[in-house]
Amino acid sequence: MFSFRFFSLLICSALLSLVSAQNWYTVEWDAPTFTAMSGDMIVPKLPQPGGTPYVWPGVQSGNGVLQAVLDGRSGTWWIGDGFFGTPSLPWGNGFNVNPGDTVHFTFSLSGTTWTCTLSSNGKSASTSLNITGNTMNRAIFAAELYDVPFNFGPIVYRNVKITASTPASQWCGGIAHLGSYPFTVSGNTASGNTCNIASITQNNA
Helix, strand or coil, rough: CCCCCCHHHHHHHHCCCCCEEEEEEEEEEECCCECCCCCHHHEECCCCCHHHHHHEEECCCCCEEEEEEEECCCEEEEEEEEEECEEEEEEEEEECCCCCCEEEEEEECCCCCEEEEEECCCEECEEEECCCCCCCEEEEEEEEEEEECCCCCCCCEEEEEEEECCCHCCCCCEEEEECCCEEEEEEEEEECCEEECCCCCCCCC
């Protein structure tokens, strides 16, 4: 529904994308298999009208990406869960939010089914997606921008927990990113298979 983000990230892990109208600003972790992620997103201000801004946390495989996408195409923010890739699945549920709102998001895996939840200011949405043939091996916090400058930050996440099938001590400290921009990650500590991150801040490029 949204983008070929998962494909672009595979390419960008070796070479930066050269699509002029498209810009990525990410913070990322890699592990053999991610099984859960949760946190609080502080909704940023809206960019100037025009273009297509997407802001999202998600987990990615080689075949697709599961996302909680903050979509600003209409001139207001809407957030919803969905999977873009193979298999092709209908987009999930969501609701409108405003700058400054806090959205709590969760992704959790049972078998091949991911359960996604969103909640903010009394609004909530839940989506279950049977995503077969996908091993989620990348956790991503992204600003995905088409004809929109990254001048509407910061984008802030707090109380983030990312869980994998392997000890977090093996991957929690390995932070990657796309885009030349200032960002900070604070308080990332490993506890069992979970990486606890106090905050992630993605500042204006």
